[in-house]
Amino acid sequence: MDFLTVIQLLDSTVRLATPLLLACLAGLFSERAGIFDIGLEGKMLAAAFFSAAVAALTGSVWIGLLAGIGASVALSLLHGLASITFRGNQLISGVAINFLAAGLTVLIAQDWFSQGGRTPSLMGGARFEPITLPFADALADVPVVGPVYAELISGHSVLVYLAFLTVPVTWWVLFRTRFGLRLRAVGENPAAVDTAGVSVIGLRYAAVVICGVLCGIAGAYLSTALQAGFVKDMSAGRGFIALAALIFAKWRPWHALYATLLFGLFGALETRQDVITAVIGIKVQGQVLGALPYVMTVIILAGFVGKAIPPRAGGEPYVKER
Amino acid sequence: MTLMQKFLGASAALALSAGAALADPALIFDLGGKFDKSFNEAAFNGAQRWAEETGGTFLEIELQSEAQREQALRRFAESGANPVITTGFAFADPVNAVAGDYPDTKFVNIDGWLPEVPPNVQLIGFQEHQGSYLVGMMAAMASETGTVGFIGGMDIPLIRHFGCGYAQGVKAVNPDATVIANMTGTTPAAWNDPVKGSELTKAQISQGADVVYAAAGGTGVGVLQTAADEDILSIGVDSNQNHLHPGKVLTSMLKRVDVAVYETMKSGGDVETGGFTVLGLAEDGVGYAMDDNNASLVTDEMKAAVEEAREKIISGELEVVAYYANDSCPALDF
Numbered sequence: 001m002d003f004l005t006v007i008q009l010l011d012s013t014v015r016l017a018t019p020l021l022l023a024c025l026a027g028l029f030s031e032r033a034g035i036f037d038i039g040l041e042g043k044m045l046a047a048a049f050f051s052a053a054v055a056a057l058t059g060s061v062w063i064g065l066l067a068g069i070g071a072s073v074a075l076s077l078l079h080g081l082a083s084i085t086f087r088g089n090q091l092i093s094g095v096a097i098n099f100l101a102a103g104l105t106v107l108i109a110q111d112w113f114s115q116g117g118r119t120p121s122l123m124g125g126a127r128f129e130p131i132t133l134p135f136a137d138a139l140a141d142v143p144v145v146g147p148v149y150a151e152l153i154s155g156h157s158v159l160v161y162l163a164f165l166t167v168p169v170t171w172w173v174l175f176r177t178r179f180g181l182r183l184r185a186v187g188e189n190p191a192a193v194d195t196a197g198v199s200v201i202g203l204r205y206a207a208v209v210i211c212g213v214l215c216g217i218a219g220a221y222l223s224t225a226l227q228a229g230f231v232k233d234m235s236a237g238r239g240f241i242a243l244a245a246l247i248f249a250k251w252r253p254w255h256a257l258y259a260t261l262l263f264g265l266f267g268a269l270e271t272r273q274d275v276i277t278a279v280i281g282i283k284v285q286g287q288v289l290g291a292l293p294y295v296m297t298v299i300i301l302a303g304f305v306g307k308a309i310p311p312r313a314g315g316e317p318y319v320k321e322r
Numbered sequence: 323m324t325l326m327q328k329f330l331g332a333s334a335a336l337a338l339s340a341g342a343a344l345a346d347p348a349l350i351f352d353l354g355g356k357f358d359k360s361f362n363e364a365a366f367n368g369a370q371r372w373a374e375e376t377g378g379t380f381l382e383i384e385l386q387s388e389a390q391r392e393q394a395l396r397r398f399a400e401s402g403a404n405p406v407i408t409t410g411f412a413f414a415d416p417v418n419a420v421a422g423d424y425p426d427t428k429f430v431n432i433d434g435w436l437p438e439v440p441p442n443v444q445l446i447g448f449q450e451h452q453g454s455y456l457v458g459m460m461a462a463m464a465s466e467t468g469t470v471g472f473i474g475g476m477d478i479p480l481i482r483h484f485g486c487g488y489a490q491g492v493k494a495v496n497p498d499a500t501v502i503a504n505m506t507g508t509t510p511a512a513w514n515d516p517v518k519g520s521e522l523t524k525a526q527i528s529q530g531a532d533v534v535y536a537a538a539g540g541t542g543v544g545v546l547q548t549a550a551d552e553d554i555l556s557i558g559v560d561s562n563q564n565h566l567h568p569g570k571v572l573t574s575m576l577k578r579v580d581v582a583v584y585e586t587m588k589s590g591g592d593v594e595t596g597g598f599t600v601l602g603l604a605e606d607g608v609g610y611a612m613d614d615n616n617a618s619l620v621t622d623e624m625k626a627a628v629e630e631a632r633e634k635i636i637s638g639e640l641e642v643v644a645y646y647a648n649d650s651c652p653a654l655d656f
Contacts (some may be wrong), residue, residue, distance in 0.1 A: 007529045012521055019517075106355075116357015118540075122549070158543070226517050228547050230541045232355060236515040267518075271504065271525035287477075287508050 005145075005275060007151045009268050014156060015226065017165045019044070019218045020292040023242035024249065024256045026214035032174065032251060033207030034187035036314040038094035039079055040215055041239025043100030047072040047219025050121040050153035050273035052230035052271050053112060061224050064126065068223075069216030075101065077205075084204045087317030100238075106232045110199040119223075119230040128157035128225035151185030157219060166214065183207055187311035190318040200318045215239075242298040250308050263293045272300025329423050333334040339428060347372075347587045348381040348403035352410030354513050354539045356384045360541065360560040361579060365432065367407045367561075374588040380587065391416040391448050399424040401483030405581055411435065411480055430586050432579055433480065437565040446582045450480070451487025453575045453608030454535070454633055457557050458491020460610065461533040462499050463624045464555055464572055469500040471526035472654075473545050476512040477539035478506035479645060482656055484559070484575075486645040489654035491544055493614045495627070501654055503527050506541050516544025520615065523548040523556075526643045531574060546571060555619065564615040572619050574611040581607065604636045621636050 013257045023040045030037040047068035057062025082093040106117035107283050113119055136154035139146045174180035185204055190200045223230045224240075245263055248253050249255035269276055270289040301309050335447060341413040369380050382405050383394050395416055397405045405428040405538045408417060410491045414434030421429050429443045439445060470656050472488055474481040489501045494616050504514035504522045519541040534549050535557040536542035543566075549556035550567035558564065558574030582601060601607020605637055609630065612620065634640035643649050 005528070008525075012524060016517075016521060059606075061646065110357075115357065116363065116544070117355060118359075222517055226520060227544055229543070231514060231516050231543050233511070234516055234540075236511050236517065238517075267521070268525075271518075271522045272505075272529075274502075274529070288373070290507060321402040 002072050002205055004147065004151075005136065005272075007147050009265075009272060009275065011152050011155075012227075012271065012291050013151070013161060013211055013261060013264040015264075016259045016267040017155075018160045019052050019226075019247055020242045020263055021257060022034050022163050022166065022214050022218035022229075024245045024260050025100060025166055025253065026211040026251060027243055027246045028170065028249075028251060028256055029174075029183070029207050029214070030211035031314055032187045032311055033077070033204050034190060034311055034316065034318070035083060035204055035208055035211075036094065036315045037079065037208070037211060038091060038240075039097030039101075040077065040211075040242055041235055041237065042094075042098035043072040043075045043212060043215035044222065044231070044239050045105055045235040046075055046101040047216040048223035048234055049109060049219075049230045051216075051220035052122060052223035053109065053120055055224055056113075056229070059126050061122075061126050061128055064224055065217070065220045068088065068220040069213050071163065072216030072219060073212035076208045076215070077308035080208040083317060084208070085086075086296050087319065090315055090317075102233060105230070109230065110230075113232075117232045118302055120226060122225045122228040127225070127228050127264040128159060128221075130155045130157055130160075135144055155267070157221070158220045159225050162217065163221070167253055167257045176255065176306050179206075184311075187319075188315050194318070194320065216233075218242075234293055241293050244293050247308050247310075250300075250306070251286040251311065265283075266292050268271070325612060335467060339534050345402060345404050345591060346379055346381055347590065348383075348398040348401075348406045349583065350391075350398070350406070350408045350413070351382065351384045352408070352412060353385050353388075353510055354410070356382070358512075358513075358539050359563065360542065360578070362409055364561045364577065364579035365407070365583045368583030369407075369587060371397065371580065372584050375453050378587075386595075392420055395420045395429070396423075396621075399427045399429075401532040404428055405586060405589075405593050406429050407432070407586055409433065409583075411478070414445065419454045420421070427578075428593050430593060430595075431583055439597055441596045443601065444593060444597065446586075446601065447597045448577050448579075448582075448607050449600060449602030449642075449644075450484050450492070450575070450577060450608060451642050452485045452603045453577065453610065454487030454537075455491035455494070455635070456603075456632060457535060457573055457609050459490035459495050459628055460491075460573055460620065460624050461535060461555075461557060461632060462492040462495035463487070463621075464619065465496075465499065465531075465533045467530045467532045468498060469502065469532065471523070471531035472503040472504070472527075473522050473526070473534060473536045473538055473541070474505045475507075475530060475541050476510060477508050477656075479649070480505035481505065481537055482651065483645040485640050485656070486497070486651035486654055488641055489629075489651060492568065493653045500530070502529055502531055503654055503656060506538055513539035513541060515541050516547070518543030520548040524552070525552060527552055535575070537575075547612075554610075558611070562611040562613065564611055566612050568615040569618065571616060573616055576609045576611050578607050578609070603632055 049069035051064040051068030054067035082088040083090040133154035136150040140150035245259040249259040412435040472485045533555045537546035550570040555572040
């Protein structure tokens with residue numbers, strides 16, 4: 001296995017980890033505020049569709065991105081309405097959102113474009129093109145550093161850099177601001193926050209809206225940066241892997257980055273089985289790698305490697321008077 | 323209450339129209355969806371052609387989940403539809419289970435296989451390995467690096483069958499060529515994961531592949547897109563996909579599901595049942611697509627070689643080994 005193969009593998013890892021990372025951080029905000037969200041998948045899918053559809057209609061990927069975020073936030077608010085305002089079961093609401101998104105995207109796509117539940121192929125300005133960072137071409141010939149910078153760090157779409165930037169921002173917001181402190185408190189002990197005179201409902205809505213925005217970017221990344229259009233069910237379970245990563249990361253931002261990169265690496269290795277064979281000398285079936293994120297999450301949940309303790313008030317609607 | 327009445331009225335009207343549609347053929351699309359630009363869409367096109375030519379109507383349903391298979395079959399059989407056509411290998415068992423209860427209805431399945439075929443069931447199969455062999459030859463001739471790729475959808479014997487014929491075609495032209503084969507996954511989600519299709523394509527390109535053949539349903543959209551973006555050639559499957567990226571898709575391996583559906587609907591209730599129909603190169607059941615979009619990519623030399631192989635396969639002089647023969651492939655290790 002040569003150096004370039006490693007770079008290529010890591011490059012693929014970054015691409016595959018980006019949607020997971022965004023969805024994972026989305027779930028982090030929501031769950032830290034005590035709202036479980038298994039509707040990440042559905043929100044991503046809705047955003048993937050609306051960003052591709054609007055980008056196809058307007059020819060501008062940025063308007064598409066806004067539309068994707070809008071669709072995802074709308075579903076988030078629906079989840080908020082059901083589980084915060086009406087105190088419904090958060091899991092059921094999340095499942096409903098997944099079904100709703102799966103059906104609605106195909107239905108609307110068929111109505112708008114009559115191409116069998118997909119959008120037309122996006123071209124030119126309707127797509128996020130890879131960005132070449134400054135000096136990437138000049139440095140490409142420098143040994144070791146050159147390929148790492150030119151191939152691995154440069155040449156991704158702007159959403160990738162945005163996703164990685166979101167990690168420190170999330171950490172800062174959650175652990176260094178008053179809003180973050182309150183948000184975490186609402187997930188642990190909403191009654192205490194309420195006693196302090198801060199609106200539990202308001203904070204939880206804020207959390208689900210942030211979750212919607214991040215899921216929206218994740219969905220737009222799938223359909224307008226990685227792909228050139230929407231195909232039915234194209235999120236293909238990434239929302240659930242992001243949830244697994246969230247548990248694996250024990251609801252912490254930096255760990256979410258590591259977990260999603262690890263899961264991304266599994267995905268990348270799945271496409272390069274020859275590399276695994278070359279390194280360990282045994283032929284490993286790709287399915288094993290596909291299942292690894294789930295297997296590792298189960299191991300973490302079972303308490304073999306440290307303990308994954310979710311926010312204490314997670315999943316419970318807040319009732320003022322008992 | 324008025325809303326309820328509307329619903330009741332609507333369902334009554336539906337029931338009436340279903341009754342009126344006596345002996346119309348019915349078509350059930352598999353989970354890939356009616357407009358998959360590929361397999362199911364070909365079936366729909368065949369039915370559409372029949373409807374336009376004869377002025378007839380047909381019933382249709384797109385499945386949304388595994389659980390609906392038997393239910394849909396029974397509903398159509400009970401509403402008097404004949405024949406009931408299903409697409410996809412996964413329908414073979416439900417058809418087998420249901421057929422006995424409706425002896426007067428004829429069931430036709432495309433791609434399925436059963437050890438014993440009930441008297442009112444007909445299974446239509448395609449010699450996909452023959453068509454794949456031809457596009458494999460074209461891939462090997464178009465490749466400059468001597469490495470070509472195959473990306474399958476869900477890892478099932480049928481898709482390995484495609485890959486195996488392809489690899490044999492590649493090796494027939496260039497015995498030293500490398501064929502890289504990847505499957506997208508092991509669940510039905512593998513038919514609709516273009517993102518993974520793209521990553522697999524990029525991985526194959528980094529291993530030197532410059533022609534990639536996708537037999538992966540909706541996942542193939544991602545494969546063809548990435549191949550076009552990275553400026554290598556791709557090969558489409560089932561329907562003619564050359565138009566998706568003009569000048570970038572070398573050809574498409576045609577599987578004339580449309581012809582099979584069209585012929586079945588044309589025979590109507592008199593369709594022959596109780597056995598297998600096999601459509602290969604000789605019956606024009608499989609082939610490769612040529613049109614304006616790929617005319618500049620396919621050289622006369624390629625065309626001549628492929629046509630010669632086609633004649634030889636039809637005459638029996640050249641035998642393409644089927645993956646099913648002994649569940650393994652002489653030219654490719656999965």
